[in-house]
Amino acid sequence: MSRTDLSVRVSAKEMLTPSICRFELRAADGGTLPPFTPGAHVNVRGPGGAVRSYSLTDGDERMYAISVAREAAGRGGSVALVDGTAPGDTLTVSEPRNDFELLTAKRHLLIAGGIGITPMRAMFHRLRAEGGSVRLLYLTRTAEETAYLDELRDPELADQVVLHHSSEAGRLDLWPYLAEPDDGARVYCCGSRPLMEEVRALTMHWRPSRIHFEDFSGVDATANARPFRATWAPTGRTVEVGTGRTLLDALRGAGADVPSSCRSGTCGTCRLRLVSGAVEHRDLYLSEDERASFLMPCVSRAEADTITVGPVED
Numbered sequence: 001m002s003r004t005d006l007s008v009r010v011s012a013k014e015m016l017t018p019s020i021c022r023f024e025l026r027a028a029d030g031g032t033l034p035p036f037t038p039g040a041h042v043n044v045r046g047p048g049g050a051v052r053s054y055s056l057t058d059g060d061e062r063m064y065a066i067s068v069a070r071e072a073a074g075r076g077g078s079v080a081l082v083d084g085t086a087p088g089d090t091l092t093v094s095e096p097r098n099d100f101e102l103l104t105a106k107r108h109l110l111i112a113g114g115i116g117i118t119p120m121r122a123m124f125h126r127l128r129a130e131g132g133s134v135r136l137l138y139l140t141r142t143a144e145e146t147a148y149l150d151e152l153r154d155p156e157l158a159d160q161v162v163l164h165h166s167s168e169a170g171r172l173d174l175w176p177y178l179a180e181p182d183d184g185a186r187v188y189c190c191g192s193r194p195l196m197e198e199v200r201a202l203t204m205h206w207r208p209s210r211i212h213f214e215d216f217s218g219v220d221a222t223a224n225a226r227p228f229r230a231t232w233a234p235t236g237r238t239v240e241v242g243t244g245r246t247l248l249d250a251l252r253g254a255g256a257d258v259p260s261s262c263r264s265g266t267c268g269t270c271r272l273r274l275v276s277g278a279v280e281h282r283d284l285y286l287s288e289d290e291r292a293s294f295l296m297p298c299v300s301r302a303e304a305d306t307i308t309v310g311p312v313e314d
């Protein structure tokens with residue numbers, strides 16, 4: 001993790017559903033934590049070393065709260081965090097970063113699918129506290145799998161929250177909420193790829209700047225890929241990177257020692273230095289400024305025929 005790392009202690013841990021675990025994290029030295037805004041996330045290094053991104057659901061300068069969906073069929077990062085961490089343990093997290101900033105609007109429509117509720121919860125409560133006009137559509141399969149269910153089905157929120165469980169009520173038709181484009185509104189969506197694709201399709205007639213997505217599933221590294229040659233600067237060895245291969249795998253195949261974790265352009269672990277060539281950046285991690293000097297080889301590729309890269313520190 002290249003952003004400033006923070007050492008935090010797990011001060012509380014609670015299963016919100018059979019598979020979603022809420023963690024409270026406090027500075028290991030008892031001090032304060034950097035501030036964050038609704039929609040922000042942190043990268044968390046779990047017990048096995050895997051780094052994953054999690055939205056901050058609530059918290060302040062004394063405590064960060066995250067909720068982690070234990071994905072048994074995933075690559076192990078969330079399982080290690082949920083099963084292998086106990087109150088009192090110390091973890092490393094990055095400083096918060098917000099790529100899903102809550103922008104001003106007369107009206108906000110928040111659409112959350114499953115664990116996509118995590119950034120939305122912080123946004124929803126912020127907008128309510130400010131007296132804003134907000135509606136939250138929260139789509140899950142069952143009530144049992146719905147994190148923050150009791151909180152969000154509070155009768156006081158009935159005119160602002162639509163809770164929809166597809167096992168009981170089938171698929172929610174989003175068209176009535178999106179049919180009329182509204183330049184005074186903003187739509188925020190976080191959830192599964194199919195949900196986000198559906199919202200994208202249903203808002204094609206909206207101004208693009210009014211529609212916002214948060215996607216932690218990362219990027220398809222080999223979609224629309226073209227082949228190129230990459231040179232590993234420390235050895236001068238050049239490898240072919242075919243259309244179905246990532247730069248990361250090609251470099252490793254040539255003996256380069258490049259660490260990785262998420263392999264989807266979100267965690268920052270595989271960062272390399274750009275020595276020469278132009279990069280087609282596909283990650284969700286680097287800032288615009290950082291893109292001039294660095295790249296994430298798990299997803300990014302050369303823009304032209306050749307590229308030369310090396311470790312961040314020589």
Ligand code: FES
Nearest residue numbers: 261263268270298
């Ligand atoms: S391995 Fe996470 S960004 Fe590349």
